[in-house]
Amino acid sequence: MSDLLERLRERGWRLTAQRRVIAEVLDGEHIHFTADEVHARAVRRLPEISRASVYNTLGELVALGEIIEVTTEGGRAKRYDPNAHQPHQHLVCSACGTMRDVHLTSDPMASLPEGERFGFTVSDVTVTYYGRCPSCAAEA
Amino acid sequence: MSDLLERLRERGWRLTAQRRVIAEVLDGEHIHFTADEVHARAVRRLPEISRASVYNTLGELVALGEIIEVTTEGGRAKRYDPNAHQPHQHLVCSACGTMRDVHLTSDPMASLPEGERFGFTVSDVTVTYYGRCPSCAAEA
DNA sequence: GTATATGCAAAGCATTTGCATTAAA
DNA sequence: TTTAATGCAAATGCTTTGCATATAC
Numbered sequence: 001m002s003d004l005l006e007r008l009r010e011r012g013w014r015l016t017a018q019r020r021v022i023a024e025v026l027d028g029e030h031i032h033f034t035a036d037e038v039h040a041r042a043v044r045r046l047p048e049i050s051r052a053s054v055y056n057t058l059g060e061l062v063a064l065g066e067i068i069e070v071t072t073e074g075g076r077a078k079r080y081d082p083n084a085h086q087p088h089q090h091l092v093c094s095a096c097g098t099m100r101d102v103h104l105t106s107d108p109m110a111s112l113p114e115g116e117r118f119g120f121t122v123s124d125v126t127v128t129y130y131g132r133c134p135s136c137a138a139e140a
Numbered sequence: 141m142s143d144l145l146e147r148l149r150e151r152g153w154r155l156t157a158q159r160r161v162i163a164e165v166l167d168g169e170h171i172h173f174t175a176d177e178v179h180a181r182a183v184r185r186l187p188e189i190s191r192a193s194v195y196n197t198l199g200e201l202v203a204l205g206e207i208i209e210v211t212t213e214g215g216r217a218k219r220y221d222p223n224a225h226q227p228h229q230h231l232v233c234s235a236c237g238t239m240r241d242v243h244l245t246s247d248p249m250a251s252l253p254e255g256e257r258f259g260f261t262v263s264d265v266t267v268t269y270y271g272r273c274p275s276c277a278a279e280a
Numbered sequence: 281g282t283a284t285a286t287g288c289a290a291a292g293c294a295t296t297t298g299c300a301t302t303a304a305a
Numbered sequence: 306t307t308t309a310a311t312g313c314a315a316a317t318g319c320t321t322t323g324c325a326t327a328t329a330c
Binding site for chain 2: 069070071072073074075089091093094100102103104105106108109111112113116117118119120121122123124125126127128129130131132133134137
């Protein structure tokens with residue numbers, strides 16, 4: 001059973017077949033999908049689901065703070081990370097785009113000295129590591 | 141005189157009016173432009189310059205390692221950073237998209253423990269800080 | 281003179297929007 | 306019954322591509 005669906009129900013989210021399927025797709029996997037990948041997987045369970053509903057729902061889940069939208073250098077499409085509840089960063093394969101969560105030893109916010117803030121109210125940081133994943137390294 | 145043009149000439153780069161103008165636009169400013177902003181500024185000096193040439197040239201400069209392509213969360217278009225020669229990170233205004241360079245106190249590569257590399261050959265990191273710039277903070 | 285860059289216009293991909301239809305509560 | 310979500314298809318924004326023309330070397 002999905003914790004995500006559980007939380008959404010409690011928040012009074014209108015529960016449709018499409019939304020249920022999307023939440024299940026996001027919850028079930030540990031890699032982070034693009035909107036199109038979410039749609040492809042959702043279609044297997046609910047053939048009539050439209051791309052528009054996928055985009056609508058993903059946008060809402062982001063607004064609710066239940067998932068995170070992630071953009072990478074070079075990557076065309078955004079990816080959606082269901083792990084919004086624990087601070088973490090990402091490790092991305094420059095060859096195939098695969099992304100996985102990583103946990104750092106120190107808070108990156110502390111690395112930006114006061115003198116480098118230029119009057120900004122800094123509220124967030126993203127740290128992204130790039131490299132080759134084991135399977136892409138093998139085919140080099 | 142442009143250091144960028146100087147280096148490119150030494151590398152045997154075929155020097156056209158368009159390329160010269162683009163290099164000058166990039167060199168002259170300290171903020172990081174989108175392709176469209178580069179085009180708009182280039183047009184002031186060379187009215188017939190096409191968007192295609194701007195994209196071609198920016199892509200080449202990135203390939204040559206003379207400029208850096210930067211993508212941010214939420215920001216639609218990529219931005220081009222002429223400061224490719226000194227390691228640095230970025231501070232972005234979530235409201236207006238303005239981006240400026242910042243320098244960290246510690247090497248972010250060191251924050252990713254061995255046990256969190258999962259067989260990847262990690263070769264690069266980006267750290268991006270998000271917040272409100274002074275002028276956007278003023279209108280809140 | 282020859283290889284390469286340019287400009288145009290069309291195509292591409294990810295995403296958003298407008299609006300009539302459908303379904304949850 | 307009412308309010309909100311869905312699906313379609315068209316529109317958008319950024320970027321890439323194909324190809325004939327122009328130009329640096």
